[in-house]
Amino acid sequence: MPSLFRLFSLLPLGLLHGLGAAMGWLVFALSGTYRQRFLDNARQAGYRFGEIAAAVGHAGRLVAELPRLWLRPELPHCEMIEPERVERAWAQGRGIVFLTPHLGCFELSVQAAAQRWGPKYGPITILYRPARQAWLARVMETVRNRPGVQAVPTTLSGVRQMIKALRRGEAVGLLPDQVPPEGQGLWSPFFGRDAYTMTLAARLVQQTGAIxxxxxxxxxxWGRGYVMHFEELPLPLSDSLETAVLQLNQAMEQVIRQSPSQYLWGYARYKQPRAEQPAAQVAP
Structure with a gap:
């Protein structure tokens, strides 16, 4: 597998996306569980299959592009739309919490932002959970700490490092629609159905005043690169944790609706959280 992974990293992005799209449709056809979850989640959000069928191929593209993003030193072309919104946030010196759902190439989001703003404002800190496979864990340990990206463990120590980074005026990055372990989230509506939602993003903002x-x-x-959009929240986060978590879920819904054909509808967003020691809570 490591050799194949490296071989894929050498292929042109267009070819990787073509292979990935085929792989996405193959998995969709063969896995009844995945297919049903995909359709159920899309229906919950109000979409018919014909409206978001392209998301099947994009799920495969996500997997196929990882070797290219992880193992090649140069990033593919990524145009940034309205980066001045990020510049305004940096100018306030309060730190930035970058949030992106399981949409499009979220793996590139942090890398592209770190490449552009890391030299001036410091690294973007992200949480990191090692992979179970030894070879993949070695690969991820290297790629998660690319220039401008600081990966910290999903422990209380790692969360404290994120808080310190924000208080230094740096940035952190999170996937707020990722289902957290039991004890680290709240049940909150997501597309009209309660989903176990992380509190970490809201707590970081409430505790540090970050933007x-x-x-x-x-x-x-056709492998012509990527385009990254930036948006600010319409209103400041509430001091109420429950309300703040709902605000972030609503913000994720809004951004997903702007590009529903690139969302991972097959992600088990409504699953029960796994039981785990709640180590990654925000602490002073």
């Missing part, structure tokens, strides 16, 4: 920037990195067709 939230919602990012989405969309794939262009």
């Amino acid at each position: 939230v920037i919602v990012a989405r990195c969309e794939r262009r067709s």
